[in-house]
Amino acid sequence: MSDANVTAAASPARIDADLREQWDALIDWLRSLDDEMLSAPTPLPEWTVGDLVAHLALVMRVLAGAEIVDDDAPTITxxxxxxxxADTSSDIRKRAIDLAERHDPIGSAETSGNAALVTLGTLRTQRARTVRVTRGIVALxxxxxxxxxxxxxxxxxxxRSAKIPSPxxxxxxxxVSDALLRVLHSRTGYELEVADETAWLRLATGRTSWGERGAALRSGNLAEGLPDLSSALPLIG
Structure with missing residues (x-):
């Protein structure tokens, strides 16, 4: 499946703007956490809130470290x-825990996020289309x-961990919901619609099982019921 199909629902400018808006909302929310909340468990087994915040710092470091490469290079979809x-989940968790133990996770997240947004602005100014990151070469x-x-x-x-209104x-x-639905369609060929975005995202990312899907999805064809999609999920390991 072409990535052009995945990103078709929103322009690059719209996605960039929403990345900034989501980051700002998340950072404002993180500033409300105290040490006790950072030690709380999350829906991810063996991950604390502090570990997850440190992971977000590493998530944004990927963008902060992106470097322009030749547009003709093959890219990861x-x-x-x-x-x-899925293949690197244990390493992802280890790096997040190491960061959380050595540094203030919220401060690290703020620093990484700011650097990432500056890098994104620079890459857009340079009209970058393809970049190199740790995982390989990918379209910006x-x-x-x-x-x-x-x-x-x-x-x-x-x-869900801190019981504070969602950021x-x-x-x-x-x-994100639409992008992941397009990936599911490419895997299965089924025409589907999202009935509950939050429930769908939790299903697509393995937070809930197919049996726990609730009203996440519905068939795009009123004459057909929802097929069993358990073999195609989750989309993210």
Whole structure:
């Protein structure tokens, strides 16, 4: 599946703006956390709130460190970028815990986020289309969308952990929901619609199982019921 199909629902300028808006909302929310909240568990097994905040710092460091490469270089697709998390999940957690133990996770997140947004602005000014990051070579639009996925999904994780109103930006959630639905369509061929964006995002990212899906999705064909999609999920390991 072409990444142009994934990002078609929103322009690069819209996705960039929502990344900034989601980041601002998340940072404002993080500033309300105290040490006790940072030690609280999250929906992710063995992850504390502090670990997850440190992970967000690392998420934004990826964008902060992006470097322009030749546009002709083969790139990692959006779907493959997300699917690859499964193979590196233990390393991702280890690096987040190490950062949380050595530094203030909220301060680290602020620093990384600011650097990432500056880098994004510079790359757009330079009309960059393709960049190199730790995982390989990726289209800049795709990289920004993967960062938005991370922020939206983990903002929901954090809200469920600290029991504070959600820091998820509604427009950002819609963009991410649509992008992940397009990936599911490419895997299965089924025409589907999102009935509940939050429930869908939790299903797509393995926070809930197919049996726990609730009203996440509905068939795009009123004459057909919702097929069993358990073998195609989650989209993110």
């Amino acid at each position: 959006f779907a493959d970028y997300l699917a690859a998390y 639009d795709t990289l920004v969308l993967t960062r938005l996925v991370e922020l939206v999904v983990h903002a929901d994780d954090l809200a 998820v930006d509604p427009t950002a959630r819609t963009i």
